[in-house]
Amino acid sequence: MRVMFAASEAMPLVKTGGLADVVGALPKALAKRGVDVTVVLPKYGEIPKAIADAVSTIAVMEVQLGWRRQYCGIQEVTVDGVRFLLIDNEFYFKRGYLYGYGDEAERFAFFSFAVLEMLDKLDVLPDIIHCHDWQTGLVPFLLKTRYANRPGYRDIRTVFTIHNLQYQGVFSRDLLQDLLATGDDSFTEDSLEFYGSASCMKAGLRFADKLSTVSNTYAYEIQTEAYGEKLDGVIRQRSHDLWGILNGIDTEVYDPMNDPHLAFPYRNSIAKKHQNKTALQKELGLPVDEAVPMIGIVSRLTGQKGFDLIGVIMPALMKENLQLVILGSGEPNIEAMLREAHLAHRDKIALWFGFNEGLARRVYAASDMYLMPSRFEPCGLSQLIALRYRSVPIVRETGGLRDTVEPYNEYTGTGTGFTFGPATAHDLLYTVRRALSFYGKEEHWIKIVDNGAKKDYGWDASARLYYRLYRELVI
Template sequence: MKVLFATSEAVPLAKTGGLADVAGALPKALLEKGIDAQVILPNYETIPWEYLKHFKTVDVFSVNLGWRSQYCGLLRGEIDGVTYYLIDNEHYFRRGGLYGYGDDPERFVFFSIAVLEAARRMEEQWDILHCHDWQTGLIPFLLKRRYWNDERLSGIRTVFTIHNLRYQGVFGMQEMMDLIGMGPEIFGWDGLEHNDAANCMKGGLLYADKLTTVSPTYAEEIKTSFYGEGLDGILRVRSGDLSGIVNGIDTELFDPMNDAAIKAPYLDSLDKKRLNKLALQKEMGLPQNPDVPVIGIVSRLVEQKGFDLIDGVFGELLEEEVQFAVLGSGDWKYEEMFRTASHSRYDKVSIRTGFNDALARRIYAGSDMYLMPSQFEPCGLSQLLALRYRTVPIVRETGGLKDTVQSYNEYTGEGNGFSFKNYNAHDMLYTIREAIGFYNKEDVWKGIVLNGTRDDYSWSRSASSYIGLYEQLAPERKEKETWPVIS
């Protein structure tokens, strides 16, 4: 089976968030299971030369964007066994970042059309186009409304994965008509119109053959008005085609036994893990004390991640025998909250702003607990990384956090972390205090850490679920003839 991932970012080429991790790791896991998974994304200026040097131009063609005919180059290369294609156009993608430009609508309409034009020109005959988030939401729509009679594309089925429903790609209706060269017929209840604007996410939700999101709980949550971001009605209608598949992590890339960024390799030895804790305390300027629990945070410092809850009870938290090691950036008020505390309570709080991958790994390895009190969390990777590094997560029960963290039950001994249900600061405070109490019972704490090692959070399990979905779309595939390349 041949699957082409269409995505706006993928590691190791380009990354701003978790989407890139999925688009980079899942194809590798699918390849290991016999699926020919390849990836197509824009040729951004930010792609490092160490990767770009592996690419060669394999095709050049024009993309019709409204009344204009735009240049498009197609580059092909292989990295870590995965074949990647890059859509090249300097006007749209030769910039310092991936998103946040005034012409983002035009950039990703161009990308969506270019993906389909490239697919119809390749030697490969694709079974599945797997699209990710709003930047590729137009692809299923265009495939059925614009390319429906193209013999090279007519047999392709589509999967659309929602990584975060909040970001939908909302643009002016006239602008959308001008860009894709279609008239008012593209709007209406069965088109792109939503709240008097053109909505790319809606295109993917309506026209993809199957819909997925990145955890079973988030798949249920987004069918409600509270989490549905205005699209919950469509998701309820399509609930039979919607499934939630928890993301995995690259267990080779994140391996406490083979991580050059951390002080001491370890697996299930808490004594060796404490060596990393002492090293982290020293690096962060915190008093080195193996008996004081360290709570790690690696995150965007924004309200969605629950930092308003921390703000509400931070004074009370700092009365506990605990230290905070924080890495992240975001809203000024939350950065300032941690900065101020790091000056007045330098024995308990230390923050580094920005992002540093090596330091992030040392926080995962050196912390005893990891705090994620999110408002909503489609999947979350940080709690999985914490579990991988034998660090106990404390989370709110939402989305993928609910699916992957089971609250410790002192009567049965089950559970790999601690969780609270209501989005309430004092519920969070109570849960953190509960975790600190069990931390001080060494045998109990060892049992909780051991529980966290028993689940498989590698991409292998997730890949099997995606393969099952692909097979539903192509249950009786037949040997296909080799199509000539369009010149």
């Protein structure tokens, strides 16, 4: 079975979020099941030089994009056993960062056309093109319309995975009509039209043969008005084609016993974990005390992640015996709130604005608890990494957080973390205080950590489900 992943980012080449982790790790798990996976990415300027220098050009072509004819190089490189094909056009992709430009529609329309034009240059066509998020949502649409009569293309099936429904690639109808050189019939309610504009996410939802998203609970949530981002009706219509498949993590990459970023490698040793805590306290200028409970956060600093709730409870949190370590960047008002709290409580709060992979690993390793009060969370990888590093999650019961963190029951001794339902500051504060109370009860805390250590957070189970999904399409 030959599967081609089309995505806008993948580890270890480029990353802005969890999408890159998934696209980088899932092909390796599928390969163990005999699936031949190739990953297609834009060739960004941010790709590490060692990888960029290793590429070889296998084809050169032009891509018609409306009235434009644009150069496109197809380059190949193998990294960690995974074959990557890179779409090379420096005007579109050799920039300072991956996203956020005024010509996003043109950049990813070009990428979508290039993915399909490139197939003629390959020795063998894929059985399935697995598309990820709005940046590749046009691929199923184009395959079913523009490329439907090209020899061999009709047999190619598509899967479209929703990693975050909030980001939809919505552009003006006139702009996409120009880029796609298509008529009015493509901008109807049953096609790309979206409240007077056009949506690349909707293109994937409408035209892919199968849909998936990254947890069972999120698959249910996005069919409701509360979480459906105005696409819940479309998703309900396709509910028979929608699979909820939980993400995993690469347990070789995220392994506290073999993590080069840690001062003290460990597996299940609480003592070694506390040594990592004191090392991080020294690094960040916090009071050194292995007994004080440390709560870690590595996150985008946005309202989606529940930082408005954290802001409300911050004064109450600062009255507790704890340390709070936060790594991330995002909305200016949230950064300002955190900076103000840090200035008032330097002995309790450590901040790092931006992203630092090594520091992120040290936060996971040092923290006793890991906080994710998200308003919605399609899957979430941070809570899985936290569990892998023996940090106890405190999460809201939504999306993948609900599917991966079992609330602790002190009477049965079951559970891997602490959870709350309503997205209120009161419920968040109550849950944090409950977690802190059990941290002071060694027998309970060791039980919670041990419960988490027994879970399997790798990709094998998820790869098995994706394999079943693919088989439904090609048999």
